[in-house]
Amino acid sequence: MKSTSDQPDLSIGEIAARFGLPTHVLRHWESVGLLFPARAVAGRRRYGTADLYRIATILRAKEAGFSLDDVRAVLDEPDPAERRRILARQRSALTERIARAQASLEIIDVALRCEHEDIAECPHYRASLAARIGGR
Structure with a gap:
């Protein structure tokens, strides 16, 4: 329009x-x-x-x-049904990006609380990355 x-x-x-x-x-x-x-x-x-x-x-x-x-x-898009399909697809993609960003934010929060000299050795930090290492 x-x-x-x-x-x-x-x-x-x-x-x-x-x-x-x-x-x-x-x-x-x-x-x-x-x-x-x-x-x-x-x-x-x-x-x-x-x-x-x-x-x-x-x-x-x-x-x-x-x-x-x-x-x-x-x-x-003049057809409301088609516009809803387009928006639903975009909503799904945005929801996925938000979930990935939230997971990254959680890792940052864990890292901020870490007091280890080498963050890669921190058990809490490692636990926060376990799902990512598991092939996800």
Whole structure:
């Protein structure tokens, strides 16, 4: 679904500053069909409220590990059932990444509590890595 320009009426520089992005990122997203800003005098891009939400969605999806193609598929898929399938697949992948990150965080926490000179000799540290060594 293409966004429309509604209030507020912001320039590319204002939008970039609001989101902490370089303007070339917004231009790239437009070139790959993720953004559709309105055009004002002399072809200048103007962004409305719908664009703000679309950019926020793109950023959040990128933070979750979505590719730009995945983001476009979610945002532009007209069939709600297909959009749910795409999102379910992304949710599963994100859940797996979160689990791996949580396991890594737990190992770091064990290492932080270790008082051994050589952390590799610490029985608690070794125990925290046992599942990984077991072929997982």
